[in-house]
Amino acid sequence: MASEEIIRSPDTLRKNRIPPGQELTIKFPILHYGSVPSINVSRWTFTISGLVEPQRKLTYDEFQKLPRIKVFSDIHCVTRWSKLDNLWEGVSTKVIKDLTRILPEARFVIVHAAPDFTTNLTLDDFFADDVLFTFKHDNESLTPEHGYPMRLVVPRLYFWKSAKWVTGVEFTAKDRPGFWEGRGYHNHGDPWLEERYS
Numbered sequence: 001m002a003s004e005e006i007i008r009s010p011d012t013l014r015k016n017r018i019p020p021g022q023e024l025t026i027k028f029p030i031l032h033y034g035s036v037p038s039i040n041v042s043r044w045t046f047t048i049s050g051l052v053e054p055q056r057k058l059t060y061d062e063f064q065k066l067p068r069i070k071v072f073s074d075i076h077c078v079t080r081w082s083k084l085d086n087l088w089e090g091v092s093t094k095v096i097k098d099l100t101r102i103l104p105e106a107r108f109v110i111v112h113a114a115p116d117f118t119t120n121l122t123l124d125d126f127f128a129d130d131v132l133f134t135f136k137h138d139n140e141s142l143t144p145e146h147g148y149p150m151r152l153v154v155p156r157l158y159f160w161k162s163a164k165w166v167t168g169v170e171f172t173a174k175d176r177p178g179f180w181e182g183r184g185y186h187n188h189g190d191p192w193l194e195e196r197y198s
């Protein structure tokens with residue numbers, strides 16, 4: 001049942017779905033720093049660290065067995081392209097709460113990804129209903145360029161927060177700018193407020 005349910009990201013219900021300064025594309029551009037990592041799922045792990053008790057490390061098989069959701073969302077890249085009508089399938093970030101206990105001091109999440117990538121989110125942004133760790137885009141397995149085997153999707157923020165090749169999440173009391181946030185991108189990144197650079 002749960003796997004059939006599609007969560008609609010609220011921005012897809014707007015009358016005008018293109019945020020200010022954005023242009024529509026039907027392509028799916030590829031953007032990242034460094035080269036595409038080739039990931040062997042038999043060695044892939046997902047680590048939950050920081051202000052959690054206990055710390056957890058899941059194998060690919062363990063992660064695959066977690067309950068699944070589907071999310072329908074739009075993509076808004078800070079380089080000004082938007083791509084509407086994307087279907088994702090994977091694990092809701094809320095499932096983390098069933099895997100460990102998040103300590104009350106935790107207020108932020110640092111998402112860790114290959115190769116040496118991080119991005120930071122508040123707990124509210126990370127645990128929003130439409131945020132997921134996805135294996136699929138439009139019913140197809142993610143390609144290596146788009147994050148195989150797994151990426152985060154944060155539909156309500158610019159796409160740089162949607163880390164590809166995710167390796168884990170770290171809960172922290174203090175905010176810590178991630179890779180792009182430390183290189184001039186906005187700390188939050190709401191496309192409707194044009195939070196592009198800081």
Ligand SMILES: Nc1nc2c(c(=O)[nH]1)N[C@H]1C(S)=C(S)[C@@H](COP(=O)(O)O)O[C@H]1N2
Nearest residue numbers: 029030031032033113117146160162163164
């Ligand atoms: N691991 C990793 N994830 C990343 C990035 C990166 O450099 N490394 N770049 C981000 C940026 S800036 C964008 S716009 C999107 C692009 O995703 P796409 O290549 O699937 O379109 O990935 C995001 N996730």
Ligand SMILES: [Mo]
Nearest residue numbers: 031077078160
């Ligand atoms: Mo980007």
